[in-house]
């Protein structure tokens with residue numbers, strides 16, 4: 001079986017790893033226009049929290065999210081993957097929707113009562129009307145991606161840097177299965193105009209005294225510390241293709257984050273990052289057969305690539321097994 005995985009971000013790397021680990025005899029190639037540290041995920045916050053994934057059904061977010069949460073727990077216990085376990089505070093200035101089902105499964109999910117809200121409101125000089133906390137994982141994205149890449153090298157997977165213009169590219173005819181994990185690139189190569197950029201700008205600062213994540217859902221500000229630096233964010237601008245740092249966005253980010261943790265004013269800025277989240281009204285994980293070739297799509301993860309990658313990879317593996325079985329029985 002010859003399989004090519006398109007896209008070397010967290011989703012492409014994960015799918016390649018899962019396929020090759022389960023089927024070591026398959027000939028698996030990974031091709032990506034960009035590899036770490038230049039993928040969108042490398043610059044992300046690395047936080048486990050379902051965010052900006054359109055109207056993807058809640059049962060799928062729960063399934064993919066919790067499978068990923070379990071994996072992160074396992075890797076956190078093993079150590080060496082750049083994963084931290086920490087509390088998150090999620091704050092609302094307007095009444096939130098009812099809590100999603102996944103909140104029943106994460107560690108210590110608790111909604112704040114009046115006294116706890118008063119505490120935060122006095123601390124931040126704001127007027128939060130609701131909030132919750134639980135324990136979540138924050139990944140240092142490049143560390144995790146690089147560990148997975150190392151595992152691919154150990155399994156002797158071919159990794160090729162290159163760009164594919166279309167899924168009908170004749171070069172792909174050499175493969176039985178094409179796994180499409182091209183993120184925003186799916187807009188062009190499928191083509192799928194339901195895929196749109198959601199522009200995110202962040203700052204990385206040196207603030208080793210911050211040990212928890214905090215997110216203001218209504219303004220979009222967040223502070224996410226990982227094992228080496230602290231992310232201050234952010235923006236979520238739909239259909240904005242600009243990858244240039246915007247000073248107005250920087251002002252917006254620092255003002256909002258300083259309100260939440262004033263001591264960040266003394267944190268040294270390490271770098272700025274702008275990335276285009278691969279937004280879609282619904283994450284697409286789907287297989288199709290065209291002219292006898294199997295295509296498995298896995299893209300459109302919006303702001304949740306590091307929240308869902310492992311669960312999505314499980315579904316891709318199941319689709320691969322289902323569709324290649326059909327292949328065998330139909331003797332194509």
Ligand SMILES: Cc1cc2nc3c(=O)[nH]c(=O)nc-3n(C[C@H](O)[C@H](O)[C@H](O)COP(=O)(O)OP(=O)(O)OC[C@H]3O[C@@H](n4cnc5c(N)ncnc54)[C@H](O)[C@@H]3O)c2cc1C
Pocket residue numbers: 006007008009010011012031032033034035039040041042043044045046047048049162163164165181182183184185186189199200201202234273274275276277278298299300301302303304305306307308
């Ligand atoms: C500022 C910011 C903060 C974020 N914070 C978080 C967070 O805290 N938690 C979270 O879960 N998510 C977060 N995200 C979202 C997360 O980064 C994405 O969901 C994730 O990167 C999607 O992974 P992917 O592998 O699908 O796509 P990508 O990481 O974009 O990788 C796509 C791959 O496909 C390749 N490719 C594209 N087109 C082609 C082509 N034509 N031919 C060959 N290769 C191609 C690319 O080069 C790349 O290798 C954030 C994003 C941003 C921008």
